[in-house]
Amino acid sequence: MKNNMNGDLPELTLRGIILGALITVVFTASNVYLGLKVGLTFSSAIPAAVISMAVLRLFSGANILENNMVQTQASAAGTLSSIIFILPGLIMIGHWHGFPFMQTFGICAAGGMLGVMFSIPLRRAMVVQGDLPYPEGVAAAEILKVGSADAGDGEETRRGLRDIMFGGALSALFSLIASGFRVFAENLNLWFSAGASVLRIPVGFSLALVGAGYMIGIVAGIATLIGVLIAWGVAVPLLTAITPHPADGNLAAFANGIWSKEVRFMGAGMIGVAAVWTLGTLLRPMMEGVKASMSTLSARNKSAAGGKDATERTERDLAPHWIIAISLVLIAVLAVLFAAFLAEVPISRGLFLGLIVYSVAFAFIFGFLVAAACGYMAGLIGSSSSPISGIGIVAVILVSLLLLASGTLDNLLATPEGSKLAIAIALFVTAAIIAIAAISNDNLQDLKTGYLVGATPWRQQVALLIGCVVGAAVIPPVLELLYNAYGFAGALPREGMDAGQALAAPQATLMSAIATGIFTHKLNWNMILIGVVLGAVLIAIDYLLEKRGGVARLPVLAVGIGVYLPPTVSMALVVGAVLAWLIERGLRRRAERAGQDYEAIAEQATRRGVLVASGLIVGESLIGVLLAAIIGGTGKDAPLALVGASFEEAGQWLGLAVFVLMLWMFARRVLPKARD
Secondary structure (H helix, E strand, C coil): CCCCCCCCCCCCCHHHHHHHHHHHHHHHHHHHHHHHHHCCCCCCHHHHHHHHHHHHCCCCCCCHHHHHHHHHHHCHHHHHHHHHHCCHHHHHCCCCCCCCHHHHHHHHHHHHHHHHHHHHHHHHHHHHCCCCCCHHHHHHHHHHHHHHCCHHHHHHHHHHHHHHHHHHHHHHHHHHHHHHCCCCCCEEEEEEEECCEEEEEEEECCHHHHHHHHHHHHHHHHHHHHHHHHHHHHHHHHHHHHCCCCCCCCHHHHHHHHHHHHHHHHHHHHHHHHHHHHHHHHHHHHHHHHHHHHHHHHHHHHHHHCCCCCCCHHHCCCCHHHHHHHHHHHHHHHHHHHHHHHCCCCCCHHHHHHHHHHHHHHHHHHHHHHHHHHHHHHHHHCCCCCCHHHHHHHHHHHHHHHHHHHCCCCCHHHCHHHHHHHHHHHHHHHHHHHHHHHHHHHHHHHHHHHHHHCCCHHHHHHHHHHHHHHHHHHHHHHHHHHHHHHCECCECCCCCCCHHHCECCHHHHHHHHHHHHHHCCCCCHHHHHHHHHHHHHHHHHHHHHHHHCCCCCCCHHHHHHHHHCCHHHHHHHHHHHHHHHHHHHHHHHHHHHHCCCHHHHHHHHHHHHHHHHHHHHHHHHHHHHHHHHHHHHHCCCCCCCCCCHHHHHHHHHHHHHHHHHHHHHHHHHHCCCCCC
8 A cells, every 4th residue: 555654754865866876886787797698687676775774774864765766766777787688789790899988878878768758657557546566666665664664673674684695695606616716617518419419408507597587486487498498409409400410529519509590589589479469468558558647747737837736746747848858858869879870980961860860760659669568567577577678679670670661771781881880770779779668667666666655756757867877877887898808799809818708698699680680681580480480379378378367377478588598597597486486385384384374474585585586696796797807907818717627527516516505595594494
């Protein structure tokens, strides 16, 4: 129930803005690293809320609304960082040779702030009047309420902070020994041949991914496992059986090549059709939400024109004239950014202006549709599970096909340099779409939290705008640091670097390959279409399961992710989801033996599990950023390595043993002794 008792409490304070900026810097750096390494980012709202409560307790006058503003601002770190799903593609195709600060900062900030503007008219219909669960928004509100209670002298807040630090210490230590000292391997792969087919059994040891898997739950985990089985249990064995084997007999390289060049595009087709299906199902509620929210804003504007705004504090969004003015300024900024992006390209003035108009119009129109869809999806399944990468795939295909259909690039595509420019334009426009989608995906989740704790919406919207600017300022230097330290798959900044240590940037690699294939007419449409058909079949199965009313579901997006992400990444997610399921079963057995109400003991354990999982993600990510700084400073690929390549096999089994131990420690932390 909404809290209306906080009207006189300060909300958007200077100290809160400063603290929110500091948390944003840390979590943005963490998310950029995690996203480039494995293609996933984490929602920072809940850990930011806990950290805010712990820090602001040291000052007098701290309150729940001030803490809410801090987590609202810092949550931009978990969402705006999704821009790394596309920007590295500009380096992969050779258009950029680094990340120019102003262009990178501008596209992140302008796109993110437009995402805020586009989602404001949806707040009333989706947050206040709708029945969407907004799982992360509700969880953050509950944590804020517990942390603001006087009972227990803040013990819940201190325990929450200890849980985050516990998870962070576990994953940081493991990551340092594995990625830094190289004593533990980061994964274990067993390769087999069955006739001409190549089979693989993968296990990933990333505790950050275990934490992410823990939060997505067993349904998405099983769907991801199905995707892995489709890719590596069916598609790769079948294709390796009918493809001539290499002379060197390297089964691992051969199978990975088949997966990268063939099977991964099937996953792209599945993700794309899942995103289109979701947009289609949301069209009606999206339009109804816009209509209802704009009516409310119009009524408020008329009230204010009479001399006084009679709207309740907890219902006041940014005024319509501010929304329009800020949006127009951001559109102008996008035009300047696209002009700067094309400034050094030798093209005619007419084509120059036409491309700017096209890019801005597509980013604005499609961006608004994406904002509505992502806001709705976040309400259904949470921000962390929303298909931002799927939206990006749909966007890069649409912008590329529309550029081709317009005929404006016909002369440009006659040369390799012109084709590269066309690909770069498609990627840069898609970057704006992803920034809009990411922030709108998060904004309504935050507004749900604010609604439940009695916050003022327009102040939250200002806080998120500030978070966009701070996060956008952090992203370019972190990207530059990681690129110079590790390089990206297929794009190394210096000769002699270890390609095996390059950051995979899976979504950027995939989207670059799609845009390149469209403009060069070499896109593997067969595998994409197979993925589309398979995705449609899975959508039908999921629809039938939903109609039956059971808990069994088959989210197609998660299946697609299991197909196109590296299997060691997907399996670590599956391990986390299974761990959450096992802990839940353990809680039920404990409650039955003790004659206790399961719900009574599950609430604390669930909250503790989320916080420890968040710590796992943050700890490994921060070690990754630290190692990147050391590598960049020394110029060596493994400056902290204590063992050589001969220790690799032993490191795999040693890493597996310690990884299992870490999982046991996680479970023990979430399942405390009976006296707790």
